[in-house]
Amino acid sequence: MSLGLKMVSKKGASMTPEKKAWGFIILLGFVSLLADVTYEGARSVQGQYLAVLGASGAAVGIIAGFGECVGYGFRLFSGYMSDKTGRQWFFTYLGYSMNLIAIPLLALTSSWPSAAVLLILERFGKAIRTPPRDAMLSYATDQTGRGTGFGIHEAMDRFGAVIGPLLISLVLLHAQGYHVVFALLSVPAALSLYVLTRARHFAPEPKEFAIPLLTPSVKGFSRKFWLTIIGLSFIGAGTVDFSLMGFHLQKSASFSMTTIPLLFAGAMAVNGLSALCVGRMYDLLGLPTLIAALGLGVLATPLVFLGDTLMAFIGSFFWGLSLATQNSIGKSLIADLVPVDKRGSAYGMFYIAFGISWFIGSALMGLLYDVSLGSMIAFSVIAQLIALPILAKVRSS
Numbered sequence: 001m002s003l004g005l006k007m008v009s010k011k012g013a014s015m016t017p018e019k020k021a022w023g024f025i026i027l028l029g030f031v032s033l034l035a036d037v038t039y040e041g042a043r044s045v046q047g048q049y050l051a052v053l054g055a056s057g058a059a060v061g062i063i064a065g066f067g068e069c070v071g072y073g074f075r076l077f078s079g080y081m082s083d084k085t086g087r088q089w090f091f092t093y094l095g096y097s098m099n100l101i102a103i104p105l106l107a108l109t110s111s112w113p114s115a116a117v118l119l120i121l122e123r124f125g126k127a128i129r130t131p132p133r134d135a136m137l138s139y140a141t142d143q144t145g146r147g148t149g150f151g152i153h154e155a156m157d158r159f160g161a162v163i164g165p166l167l168i169s170l171v172l173l174h175a176q177g178y179h180v181v182f183a184l185l186s187v188p189a190a191l192s193l194y195v196l197t198r199a200r201h202f203a204p205e206p207k208e209f210a211i212p213l214l215t216p217s218v219k220g221f222s223r224k225f226w227l228t229i230i231g232l233s234f235i236g237a238g239t240v241d242f243s244l245m246g247f248h249l250q251k252s253a254s255f256s257m258t259t260i261p262l263l264f265a266g267a268m269a270v271n272g273l274s275a276l277c278v279g280r281m282y283d284l285l286g287l288p289t290l291i292a293a294l295g296l297g298v299l300a301t302p303l304v305f306l307g308d309t310l311m312a313f314i315g316s317f318f319w320g321l322s323l324a325t326q327n328s329i330g331k332s333l334i335a336d337l338v339p340v341d342k343r344g345s346a347y348g349m350f351y352i353a354f355g356i357s358w359f360i361g362s363a364l365m366g367l368l369y370d371v372s373l374g375s376m377i378a379f380s381v382i383a384q385l386i387a388l389p390i391l392a393k394v395r396s397s
Contacts (some may be wrong), residue, residue, distance in 0.1 A: 072355015151279020227231015
């Protein structure tokens, strides 16, 4: 892989801007792929592992929600700082390095509070790296097509999220307990940092890809931007974290310890394939693609928590579709609404609102799960349905 990347970097100087932008997107795609093998591999057994360590359903929901709150909340800081300092590569490196630290250390934990600290630390690393990385990607997608470029990156990212759980399931078939699993995940974490180094060598100044918006830059953000933030935040509040899904499926004995990661892998495969489709459809059809795909995602929670094994598979399909839409079209829409010099801050603003909503929703759904399954499902469905007319206003305003 090293030799191949070096060949690409030598040719980079003679490439057209569009071809070089595609090379940069693919390299960052491999970084995300390897990082997702690490985190999503751990995430596929996170709920079950916390249950084995003695955590309750409420604790699992709160840990997952607070981790996402941290993972989204600090993105405002890193996005703003990356815009202000121009050191987008520094913040990206710092964030990915935390993957290498947090996940393998789970192999040394023996209580759910210590595991929770490491899981939240990994989310903090994602908070640091994501806005500057997404800003750099948005510059490259100016050359390739917004939805298509983000869709390709999301598909590669999700391919890693398929490999990780499959690897975990395979290891669990031949090893007792989860600790060996977490130790092995140090390998893809280290590889992601290596490929990130090659990406920086290939395109040290990604902002050169950017094409200025035709509309003049204004102070603050537009009404369409804030409507988008509000709508996507309701989606975040109503989306069930897979930790609670895995906790429920193990508790209800719907799936075995080794098959729950396979269900997650299938959902991530749907996520990746959907990202390619919905990203391209966004470039062709615009905002209605976002609304239609998120509307289908509303079905995920009732199918997973109320249905039989087959319904749980179908529900995980819609769950993966919803995540793909949030990540590929959501980020594309924000880049379309914000000037080049404000994109890091805009992504940070989006992520802090989304993260707080995700935390509130996950914590509440974890608490409701212990009290009333029907109430938990109703909250999930209603929160997501509220988002749809708000996002429709973005198109009409």
